[in-house]
Amino acid sequence: MSLSHSTNRNADDQAARWAAKLDGGPLSATERNELDAWLAQHPDHRILLSEYCQFSTDLEAQLPLLVASGQVAMPETVHPRRIGRRVLWFAGALTAAAAALTVVVWSGRPAVQTDAIATSFAERKTLRLADGTAVEVNARTSLLVNLDRTERRVRMADGQAFFTVAKDPSRPFIVETPAGSVRVTGTVFDVHAENEAELEVTIVEGSVQVRPSSSNARPTPAPVSLIGGQQLIAAPDSVSCRSLAASEIEDALAWRHGEIVFTGATLDRALARFSRFHGRNISAAPEIASLRVGGRFRLADLDGFLNAIEAFLPVQVSRDSSGAIAVRSRPSR
Template sequence: MTRRDEPSPSVMEQASAWAVRLAGDEATEADFLALEAWLAVSPDHAEAYTRAEGLLAALDDDRAALDAALTRAAAAAATPETASARRVASRKPAQGARPWRWVGGGISIAAAVAVAVLLAPSLGSHTDVYVTAPGEQRTLTLADGSTIFMNGGSRLSVRLDRRERRVEMASAEAAFDVAHDPRRPFRVTVGESRVEVLGTAFDIRQGQDETRVAVTRGVVRVSDLANPAHNVRLTRGQTVERGDDDGVLQVETVAPETAGWRTGRLVYDNRPLSEVVADLNRAWPMPIRAVGTAADLRFTGVLALDGQAPEGQAATIRRLEAFLPVTAVQRDGTIELRPR
């Protein structure tokens, strides 16, 4: 790469071929897994593929932009290396889309896309911000057909454009059901992690010191923002937890199920009370706080959330008092869980 944001022509050709291959309706899960293997070879591949699929999505929506980009690509690619390569390639349109044909004019389809990626102008988009109060749950239906289920006390932003679909989470918990669209990757930025999706359902929880991703359907990749090569791929029934301090990605296999907070029950296996309290604070407006050594107590069990009324919160607190050596004291509008 001559610069970090400029993939080499050969890598761009490969990335463009992948983008065209996976853009059609005939793409299979095996194709996506093969793409994952290619992307894992080098961070350059991921950068190149992002550019290629973004351009394809943009040009598929705008025939005029396609013609202009191809004209610029042909002019830019008129070199001794590409003059001998005369190819004609076609792309099968998605259902309902306008068909179009690539004519190389001295360049291959991959070269055309590669050069056009570097020359195509940026396309504008709009960012929407969504916030839920403690105790409030909200369902978002996005324009692409994806659905986001927000838990209480959460904030996230959504940006949909022709190149990608991007969500940024800030101190949030949400479950996602992502519509399949290989031309527009779905990416979630949460803390110091990035989640990349290929049509799937999953849950993300951002805690004070860690991020947890659980997959109920499909395939996702979770990686470091600063080091994309440090990543894991998750399939149905797998979870990963990443600590903010050490960046370690801990993968576990569990029974795939709907996020517990959506069904009114929270399930824990040897988790600190501080984490339990953080989850409960998304369920009710009155804050709960673990005081002193109570925060480090470990809890295993199922907590039923008995509705959003104060009586439901009181019932859940009583269960914690029965399970753990803590006493609940209400003080200045806060419920304090103190060691007994």
Template structure:
């Protein structure tokens, strides 16, 4: 387990984190990564039991992460933005910021029993019993429920493109967060970033988006977003919205927080936005998913930001 951390502007920040704390964060991220159930368990146990300080450090990481909802995140982010921090303050702040950005990431761990899953950077095509197909983007999970009178898919998280075969007797529903997409025959994309940030884009025919009492019908080239309510319909280019199917991610004037969440699907570890003031800054960017290792560099080229790679699995992003 390495103990080096990188900082893009190279002023020695990497030396401020205690090596044992850094190793604890590394192990936590490894053991909570997609597809990591049971991975390296024996090696982890040897590391954990070889030194009481390691056990204590790992317990600190678990406690901070699981208690993220109650942590003083604003104060933590302010501390993280200071030019210099003590070793103790930086280590604590890094974990606080990571915890604040990790709620959705940890939620992914609740779906090990999903029928189909992809890990970071992976894609998968699934043939359904009715001859419909689903293309799963990276870091995505879904479950299927088919019967004599229903065709239903639950998108637990991630992004997927649905090509729905017509069935006169059964509709086709996709559930994502609190909403539902309904059709009998259509091709459409569902991008589930968070419970309050789901986007549906129709490429062919039509589909309806339902959220509570709201219902919006979408035709080809139309997109809608929903969270607590369904937003206004927008005209979009489906080829741009689904460019991930061809190995590219295209962002046009998208808020940085959403860009980071989408990029996180394609690389191991976690990108955490530590400066709240730039969360809604618009970003226009094209990324080749085959070069996922260069994602952070692409962000740095496109925006006035600086990054701290705390471990191989955790990178913090600050306003420059």
């Protein structure tokens, strides 16, 4: 199925309109439902929207330079209903002035930066890169930062980080993980990757392109475009994408405030999160590993979490002399 010429023109206008709305601030619940319905109408809609969101980001950074250099003139006031055509006009102007813009921007670029960043058990860190990008790093995360004159690349061996990327359309920002990569020029997003087969990317604002890697059970998937309020989860045998409510985004990013939220997570996965954060050996017996856990917990309060699961689940917790923690089924009385 392909879009006809008239439908394609309408899709461009709709994509430009939604890109402008997204750039203007959070959508209302009604607008989010309308956007989801439009995206579901045709697979090309999501690609178009991602392109227009990216173009809006590029335009915001480049327009002052283009005007100052005399390469383009600001258009006259345009009626809101013609916002799609206004965006297309700017696109043509940007193409015509690309060579001049390269000269204008080059002298203002930051120096090259190469840096290794790592956090230990129960440690979180906030830092700012040479380009102005802010990075919040969760516990037990390893990053290798390489900023040069053509691109900005962060290699995440494992862990979790939240990026507020400084806008620079001439230098894409790429986060590489063993489970896939994320490409942007300026946006706010979270990347969680603790092994070679699983990747979770949550977008707060802007747009990104995620390219999950292949695995033995999953062939190389096509790149996936995401916008603010969406989340991609790549598992060993599947890749899924969904829209999140504001409360769900807050839950996904609770680690930034030292918390973790479980909504029906299996007990073994919940224990694994605390095990990783604290660097402790914590295990669940096979017969209780699939029990479900829910609630909001302080990551630093391991004892509080263990007390909670003993109170609400049929389990008991034991510790040995090495500090290892075992969670087993509670004996019948």
